[in-house]
């Protein structure tokens with residue numbers, strides 16, 4: 266069944282017509298062409314699909330688009346400002362926090378949520394905040410360092 | 422998406438509308454709160470229903486009151502909220518801890534305590550502490566509502582006494598003033614792994630003597646339970662290492678008595694005893 270849903274993504278307003286069983290992940294990727302958000306496990310375990318919904322990190326594979334009526338969504342495409350990488354994105358590059366890059370969009374969104382909640386997170390808070398995003402390549406250390414670097418500079 | 426059946430989406434404006442809808446269509450309807458259990462279940466293709474009733478935005482179901490006697494809260498309170506609420510940390514720290522163990526930040530932001538209860542998974546993290554607190558839940562239908570003890574809500578793994586036309590609308594538990602609390606869980610990895618077994622303990626210690634002991638288990642018996650025989654061993658006693666060991670072994674014995682000896686018993690028996698002992702020690706603040 267088709268449903269009309271309106272929400273904002275990265276500050277831009279959208280009204281879409283979706284099947285009632287379409288997931289936010291599919292709407293973002295297939296309908297809006299925002300393919301930065303990745304699909305991994307589809308069952309909430311890998312975090313590749315992480316976006317912010319009303320300021321909080323969620324798995325977009327576990328949300329039906331119809332549920333986000335009136336909501337505000339931030340995806341990895343929304344991190345850039347005036348065509349420039351955000352401090353977090355810069356730090357991910359600088360600290361080699363990106364290898365194959367599959368986890369990076371989810372990781373960046375989880376990191377954004379951490380810094381939004383607490384601009385000066387402890388190492389433990391960082392670890393807890395990214396625990397829902399799996400990275401098969403980096404062993405996490407470089408990712409943690411990148412987030413710490415941004416926190417230190419107070420740029421989060 | 423291919424794997425998820427289609428359905429008509431229904432968004433009621435208030436609880437009364439939701440209950441009206443359930444009265445008509447309850448047996449063909451699934452309720453969705455945060456969706457973290459439901460979407461996984463649907464992905465596995467076992468679910469088929471005609472209507473999806475979205476209660477996720479009903480502010481009437483998102484409340485928290487606390488008074489002299491205890492706590493009453495709405496089913497939509499999330500694990501993130503439970504874990505971070507100063508009031509929960511103060512009144513029932515083991516509940517905050519248990520909620521903090523659920524999945525990941527992403528899951529805790531969406532997952533609700535009501536969904537955790539109604540899914541009735543044997544390993545639901547918030548349930549053992551709630552049972553130790555003598556939690557009661559309100560099941561509301563369009564005509565009448567009833568308060569059910571959480572202990573009696575579960576009939577088998579993933580099965581409950583909730584009727585198709587009912588909804589869980591409130592969760593209440595008394596304030597256990599002066600009690601000490603402990604919660605431990607066993608999981609494969611720290612993050613993301615669902616608990617394999619968990620133990621929640623509440624102890625009322627007065628002048629060194631245990632006046633009241635509550636031990637609730639998750640994933641030890643088919644449904645979450647209080648282990649009264651072990652609680653009795655502790656009541657009116659002064660805790661010492663042997664007594665804690667004995668009570669912990671009693672929890673393991675209950676499990677065996679219930680389920681019989683199985684291939685997994687040699688593994689589970691000492692694990693259950695050790696977890697219980699750890700939970701008791703946590704509550705007592707000893708190592």
Ligand SMILES: Cc1cc2nc3c(=O)[nH]c(=O)nc-3n(C[C@H](O)[C@H](O)[C@H](O)COP(=O)(O)OP(=O)(O)OC[C@H]3O[C@@H](n4cnc5c(N)ncnc54)[C@H](O)[C@@H]3O)c2cc1C
Nearest residue numbers: 309454455456457458459524532533536537539545546589
């Ligand atoms: C990756 C992952 C990890 C997880 N880890 C854990 C974990 O460590 N520990 C744990 O305990 N759980 C875990 N879960 C399970 C889940 O997140 C929790 O059980 C959560 O609390 C469910 O809440 P929800 O609001 O998302 O439920 P939903 O999926 O919305 O609903 C779950 C069920 O309850 C029913 N329901 C919900 N609310 C009501 C209501 N008010 N009245 C009547 N029926 C209702 C729904 O119809 C459905 O059957 C995990 C899930 C995932 C995907």
Ligand code: FES
Nearest residue numbers: 305306307312326
């Ligand atoms: S795709 Fe959503 S968590 Fe893996």
Ligand code: FES
Nearest residue numbers: 364368400401402
């Ligand atoms: S960089 Fe490859 S999964 Fe993280």
